[in-house]
Amino acid sequence: MALISWDTSYSVNIKEIDSQHKKLVAMINTLYDKINEGHKKEAVESVIDELVKYTFYHFSFEESLLAKHSYAELSKHSKFHNEMIEKIKFFMLQLQRGDQDLSDEMLSYLKSWLINHICTEDKKYADYLNAKGVK
Numbered sequence: 713m714a715l716i717s718w719d720t721s722y723s724v725n726i727k728e729i730d731s732q733h734k735k736l737v738a739m740i741n742t743l744y745d746k747i748n749e750g751h752k753k754e755a756v757e758s759v760i761d762e763l764v765k766y767t768f769y770h771f772s773f774e775e776s777l778l779a780k781h782s783y784a785e786l787s788k789h790s791k792f793h794n795e796m797i798e799k800i801k802f803f804m805l806q807l808q809r810g811d812q813d814l815s816d817e818m819l820s821y822l823k824s825w826l827i828n829h830i831c832t833e834d835k836k837y838a839d840y841l842n843a844k845g846v847k
């Protein structure tokens with residue numbers, strides 16, 4: 713069973729952003745599977761590396777869209793993104809140092825961060841952009 717199941721209530725009603733969020737959900741589920749199936753440290757790190765790269769891409773895409781439409785809360789939103797990136801980097805470093813016990817904590821963090829962020833912060837800009845016709 714997947715760690716996170718996409719729910720239509722997570723939609724921000726912007727096709728490309730929903731697609732990127734779904735990909736993030738899929739990547740976190742893949743990470744969950746790799747860890748639970750007992751894959752080697754290198755395989756797990758490789759998945760985290762891909763997740764970090766895609767997360768960077770998503771945040772950058774989202775922030776560019778918000779900048780393009782003069783979203784007033786952009787810097788606050790960007791701060792949430794940066795905090796998440798720092799946290800993932802921290803988990804990655806700890807795992808590289810051999811602290812495998814962090815896996816559960818990391819997965820729990822990723823799951824709750826993504827869902828909470830989409831359902832609170834992303835939904836705030838969604839209303840704003842949707843009202844401007846961005847869908």
Ligand code: FEO
Pocket residue numbers: 733770771774789793829830833834
């Ligand atoms: Fe979809 Fe603000 O991350």
